[in-house]
């Protein structure tokens with residue numbers, strides 16, 4: 443029986459187009475000024491991590507290249523998160539989740555399912571995003587947030603750490619993602635998995651995993667409360 447649903451964000455609860463066409467351009471515009479900040483310890487540490495990984499290269503250019511290729515690098519995710527804070531807090535950014543997501547999350551939570559997030563986006567940006575949706579603040583629905591500080595999303599060890607953190611047998615955790623390699627890693631760690639195949643995102647169906655076009659279909663397949 444599923445007791446906790448662990449959710450990816452981009453491509454699962456939030457259209458990829460929102461990330462690529464709204465969030466990334468916002469961050470790209472704000473990053474040059476942010477990276478000149480030599481007093482913010484988070485910026486200083488992220489820049490140092492980039493320089494260590496790419497010695498001799500301009501860290502801003504590295505970030506710009508990473509963004510173009512949608513590389514899920516922890517220092518980039520930290521820096522992007524710092525830029526998004528301003529946008530979410532002043533109302534310029536508001537998360538337009540897939541319409542099936544808020545009612546399903548509310549029904550699952552009300553029905554006693556535990557909910558947690560695992561995304562490459564930093565924990566602070568996950569909280570900003572779910573705190574500023576078109577349907578209001580959804581953060582109280584989630585008991586926990588995990589990001590790349592737990593480990594890479596294609597690495598089974600990350601899902602083992604999450605399993606230990608939430609204190610449930612792995613098979614009672616249902617991981618939802620659009621990315622096959624993430625689902626494979628979670629399944630290797632013993633979790634139940636389901637791929638969100640979002641038509642709007644052109645998700646590539648992954649062989650041999652349960653699939654659902656939206657969260658309502660997850661409800662019916664896994665016997666969790668229906669919105």
Ligand SMILES: CSCCC(=O)C(=O)COP(=O)(O)O
Pocket residue numbers: 450451452453461465514519522560561562563564567568571595
């Ligand atoms: C607060 S998540 C913002 C989107 C983002 O930057 C990202 O990398 C999402 O990746 P995911 O692991 O959720 O597919």
Ligand SMILES: [Mg+2]
Pocket residue numbers: 450451452453454619620621
């Ligand atoms: Mg995703």
